[in-house]
Amino acid sequence: MEVSRIGLGWIVFFTELEPSITVTEQNLADRVRYILRSNIFDGAELERLRREAVPSSNENATTGGAVPQVAEQPAHVDAAENTPVVADSNDDGTFTQELEIEQMRSTLEEAIMETRSTPLENRPRLPRIALSKRNRAVVRALNPILVTYLEASRDLCETNSILFGAALAVCRIIGAKLSTAGRTTGQSSAIPAWITRIEERIAKARALIGRLICFRSGNTRPRIVRTVRMAFAGTNVSLSQPDIMQKLTERIDDLKQRIAAWGKRIRRYTERSIRFNQNRLFQSDQKRLYKSLERPMVSGTGPVPNQADTVAFWRSLWSEPVNHNEGPWMEVVASQCAGITPMDPVTITPDDVAEAVRRAPNWKSPGLDGLHHYWLKGFVVCHTVLARQFQEVLNQKSLPSLFTTGITHLVPKGQGTTESSKYRPITCLPTI
Template identity: 90%
Template sequence: MHRLFAELEPSLTVTEQNLADRVRYILRSNIFDVAELERLRREAVPSSDENATAEDAAPQMVEQPANVDAAVNTPVVVDSSDDGTVAQELELEHMRSTLEEAIVETRSTPLENRPRLPRIALSKRNRAVVRALNPMLVTYLEASRDLCETDSILFGAALAVCRIIGAKVSTAGRATGHSSAIPAWRRRIEERIAKARALIGRLICFRSDNNRPRIVRTVRMAFAGTNVSLSQPDITQKLTERIDDLKQRIAAWGKRIQRYTERSTRFNQNRLFQSDQKRLYESLERPMVSGTGPAPNQADTLAFWRSLWSEPVNHSEGPWTEVVASQCAGITPMDPVIITPDDVAEAVRRAPNWKSPGLDGLHHYWLKGFMVCHSVFARQFQEALNQKSLPSLFTTGITHLVPKDQDFKFSSFFIVTFIGKQSLNEYHLAKFKKKVIANFKTTEYELDNN
C-alpha cells in the first residue's frame, strides 16, 4: 500500500505506519460508506480492463505481493457478526480522544478557572464509562512527576467522563464566585417586576407634567401599537389605566412567586422528611437565617482575622514544657511510615462520594473510580513525606464566615476552616479563644457553649 501511494502521490512524504493509521481512522470513523469507498478506489487505482498499458508503464506494480494488491483493490465490507466489535472500538477511540483533549485543556487552565464538575448519577452506564477510561490513564499517570500533575490528570479524566455521558458542566470558572441561590424562574419574574415598577415611575412623572425627553420616549414606547397619542385630550385617563394595569401585573407576579415558593418549600420538606426527619424538625423549630440584617464591615473582618492568623506571635514557654519534654524523652520513636496503595484505597473508600471538594474541585468519587491512581498517589505521597514538603494545593485553606442568628454582629459569626482538610489543632484553638474573649468581653464558658 505504501509503494502504491508513493507512485500515486510522489510529492507527499508519509511513512508506512502513518499511512496505515490514516486508513484505519477512515474505515473506523465511517466517513464514507462502502459504495463511496469503491468509487474512490476506482478513481485512484485504474483496473486492468480500463488501462491495459498499466503493466508496461509500471512493471514494478506487478511485482508487489498478492495480498497487498488484494488489500488495495478489495472494498472493505464489515461482516454483520463484527458490528458489535467495530462499534465498541469506535466508541473506545472516541473516549480516548476526548480524554486526551480534556487532559490537555486542564493542564493549560489555572486552578481557579477550572469548571465545576457536576454530581453524576450512579448508573451502570456511567460506571462503565469510568471503567473504560481507567486503563487509559496508566500512560498519563506513569509520566506524572508530582501530586499537582496527577491531580490535573484525574480532573481531566473526570471532565472527559462528564462530556462523554453528556453531563452539564459549568463553563465559568469557580473563581467568579458561587452561583446565586435564587432560582432562574424567580429571577426572571423579579426582573419583570423591576421593569414594570420603573415604567410606572416614568408614567407617573409624565402625568405630573414632566416632559423630559427620556420620560417622553419611555411613555411613547409604553403605548406603542395601541393607537394612543400623547397629545390627545384623554391621555391622563389612558396613563391611569396603564398604571393600574401594570400594578395588577405586579400583584399577579408577586402571587406567582409566593405560590411557587410555597410549592418548592413543600416539595423540599417532603423530600427531607423521607431522608432526614431530625433535620426537618430542627428546621421547623428554628427557621433559617434570612440574612436581612446589616453585614459586618469587611475591613474590620479582614483586620481581625489577619491579626489572628497572619501576624507572628512570640510565646514564653512555661516550666511545664520542661516537664513534658523530660517525660517524652523515654518514648520510643515511631517507625517510619510506609504508604502503600492499599492505604490510599482504604482512605478513599471511607470518604463520601460527593463531599465538597478542595481547591482542585475533584470529588472523592473520581478517586474511587480511577483506581489506577492509587499506586501513583502512594508513591508521590511517600516522596512528599520523605521530603517533608507538600504542594500549596494541599496546604491552602478556605475560610467561610457563617451567620448564627438574625443579628449580624461581628460576634455572631463562627469560623469553619479547612486547612489541608484537617481540623484546628489545640494551639490555634487556644489562640482563637483568647482573641475572642479579649475582643468581645465574653467568658470561656460562654464561648464553649456557643
C-alpha cells in the same frame, strides 16, 4: 451489511474452517459490523482479506457457488459504520460504546496535556454527570489506560492533574456541557433567569401603578400623561372620555392582581426549593438539617466588614509569630506523658484510600483544583498511587501548597454585624 447478505454459503465455509464452533448468520453479521465499525483494519487491509477469503469466479464455478461473492459489500460500509457497537459488560449489563478504545486513549492524552499546560484558575468547571450505566462504563473503560500515566506520576500535584484530565476526557466523550470561560472564584448566583424576569416585570408594574395613581390624583405633568397613554395603548380608552377614572381604577386593579400572581409563583418555587433541599439534606446529613431548623437563617446580604480590618484580624492570628510563655506546668505534663507508649508508624494502604473515598459525597464542593469525589471513586486505579504518595507525604511531613490553599468565605454568625471576629471562615480544600 444486512444479515441476508451473509448467506448460507458463508456458514458452510466457516464451518469447514472451524468445525468445533457453532455459528449462525446473526453471529457472522454482528462480527462483520463490529470489524467495519471499529476500524480495526484500514481499507487496503480489508480489500486484501476479501481477496483471500472470497474465491475467484473460476473457483466458484467449480465449487458450485458454495461461497457467494461479496463484490457489493463496500456499498454497505457506510450503513455498517453508522451502527453502534454493543459491548458486553459484566457489571451493569450492556451499553452502547460511542468511541473505541483508541479514540478514548487519544481524547485522554489530549485532555491530560491540556490540563498540564493550563493554570489552575483557568481550568474548565467539571459538571455533575448523570449516574447512568453508560457514563460509569466510560469511566471504567479509562481505568486501564490511566495506569500508564499514574505509574509515572511523581507527586500528588501531578496525580491531581492526571485525574482532572481523565475527568475532562470523560466529559468530552459522553458529550457533557463544559464551561469554556474557566472557573470563577466567586459564588455563582442560584436565582433562575425566569425569576429575574418576573421580578423586573413586578418592578415595572409597580412603577406604572404609581404613575396611574398620580394621574388619578390630578397630576398632569407631561411625563405622567405620556406614561398613562402608553398604559392604554392598543385599547379604545381615551384620556378625555368621561369614565377615565373608572378605567384607571380597573387598570390599577389588574396590575395589582398580576403582581400578586407573579409573587405567588415565586413563593411557590421558593417553598418547593426549601422542601427539596431539606429532604435531600435529611437523607445525607440529618444532624445538619436539625441544626438549620433550630437556628434562624442568616442572610448574607447585609453590611459586610471592612476588607483591611478583616485581613489584619486574621493575619494577627495566623501569620504573625507569637512567643508563648511556657511555665513550669509544661514540665509536669511532660513527666506525666513520659510513660505513654508511642503509637505505631502509620501505614496508608489502597484500602484506606478506597474506604475514605467511599464515604465521601460524590459532588461535594471541590477546592481550587475543581476535582470532585466522584472521579476519585470512579478511577479506582488511582487508589494505589494515592496511598503511596500519601505515605511519602506523611514521612516527609510536608504537603504541597496546592492542598493547603483555598478560597476562604466568611459566614456571619449573626445578623447585621461588621466586626471581623463575628464571622466564621469556611475554606474548600481539594478533595484529595
